[in-house]
Amino acid sequence: MTALLTPTRRIRRTPFSDGVEAAGVKAYTVYNHMLLPTLFRSPEEDYRHLKSAVQVWDVAVERQVELRGPDAGRLMQMLTPRDLRGMLPGQCYYVPIVDETGGMLNDPVAVKISDDRWWISIADSDLLYWVKGLANGWRLDVLVDEPDVSPLAIQGPHADDLMAEVFGDAIRDVRFFRYGYFDFQGRSLLIARSGYSKQGGFEIYVEGSDIGMPLWNALMEAGKKWDVRAGCPNGAERIEGGLLSYGSDMTDDNTPHECGLGKFCDTQTAIGCIGRDALLRVAKEGPIQQIRAVEIEGGPLPVCDRWWPIKAGKKTVGRISSAAWSWDHEVNVAVGMVKLSHWDDGDEVMVETPEGPRAAVVREKFWA
Numbered sequence: 001m002t003a004l005l006t007p008t009r010r011i012r013r014t015p016f017s018d019g020v021e022a023a024g025v026k027a028y029t030v031y032n033h034m035l036l037p038t039l040f041r042s043p044e045e046d047y048r049h050l051k052s053a054v055q056v057w058d059v060a061v062e063r064q065v066e067l068r069g070p071d072a073g074r075l076m077q078m079l080t081p082r083d084l085r086g087m088l089p090g091q092c093y094y095v096p097i098v099d100e101t102g103g104m105l106n107d108p109v110a111v112k113i114s115d116d117r118w119w120i121s122i123a124d125s126d127l128l129y130w131v132k133g134l135a136n137g138w139r140l141d142v143l144v145d146e147p148d149v150s151p152l153a154i155q156g157p158h159a160d161d162l163m164a165e166v167f168g169d170a171i172r173d174v175r176f177f178r179y180g181y182f183d184f185q186g187r188s189l190l191i192a193r194s195g196y197s198k199q200g201g202f203e204i205y206v207e208g209s210d211i212g213m214p215l216w217n218a219l220m221e222a223g224k225k226w227d228v229r230a231g232c233p234n235g236a237e238r239i240e241g242g243l244l245s246y247g248s249d250m251t252d253d254n255t256p257h258e259c260g261l262g263k264f265c266d267t268q269t270a271i272g273c274i275g276r277d278a279l280l281r282v283a284k285e286g287p288i289q290q291i292r293a294v295e296i297e298g299g300p301l302p303v304c305d306r307w308w309p310i311k312a313g314k315k316t317v318g319r320i321s322s323a324a325w326s327w328d329h330e331v332n333v334a335v336g337m338v339k340l341s342h343w344d345d346g347d348e349v350m351v352e353t354p355e356g357p358r359a360a361v362v363r364e365k366f367w368a
């Protein structure tokens, strides 16, 4: 598919779209009904620059579902099998969200603002309707809305330097998956050390679209000495790091355990979680397929826009959901859902790619 994308009002722009366009964006995808840049210079240039400098990413598509009211905490725990009792304001948790069958509905970052106020920073599914449905069906005392909050990510080895220039040195002390409030032009912004790369960095939860471009411009100006550029989540880098993409690598057909997210589940103690009973059952047996890193041999492959079957002889033993050429590892790095019979480290399989069958090796660990 190489056609253009026709813009409509259904495909939402972001508070940073003017900056993204001025920076020469070359390709977009659609995520949460909103534009998400996918390419600026070339896949290789974007990849190498992310790993050596610092980039500003328009990730406004990470929309927030806000829970506000006395039952906000109760509702939040209904959504996830991760035990939230120990979570304090100032913390972010990566949380699987599951339905009544234990199927994954989303894999957001939950931000606890106070006992009665949370933001759920969602991946690509319409989680708002599920959450509103639960709040109303259970007659909970909570407001559920999408606020005017748009994340802007600063990622790369010079992220701390750039952020300190704009927000002051105190930003360096924010720990991983913690946040603090920092001032920009008289507005207090929630800034977390997090982001969809393994290069380190921050996410600014920009509250109020009107300050989107002023902030974008200030970051671009302050970052000149570190060669700051507009960037975006990078396919190869995120696969190397084992960061999953909801809708591509997993859907509501998968449990968190199949997705390797069992470490973010405390199903025994997550009392109130809608999917708890279902997950307790599947957790007893353990999954029979699981997400794995897969190395696909040979040269670069086209973009993976449909499942590529994984074969062992004539048998299908899984499917690839994402793949990209890694310039650092000089191999195609991929994410696959692999059956138990072939998921051990070093297991040799074949992948049916659009370029024909390719030898591949299943890996226990991702690359970064």
Ligand code: THG
Binding pocket: 062, 093, 094, 107, 108, 109, 121, 122, 123, 124, 151, 177, 194, 195, 196, 197, 203, 242, 243, 244
């Ligand atoms: N940041 C914010 N919102 C998001 C994303 C994000 N919403 C959409 C999407 N990304 C949600 N999915 C993920 C997937 C991975 C991570 C965060 C969100 C992630 N994982 C780390 C890891 O797996 O190494 C850390 C997990 C942990 O240790 O808690 O960061 O990126 N705001």
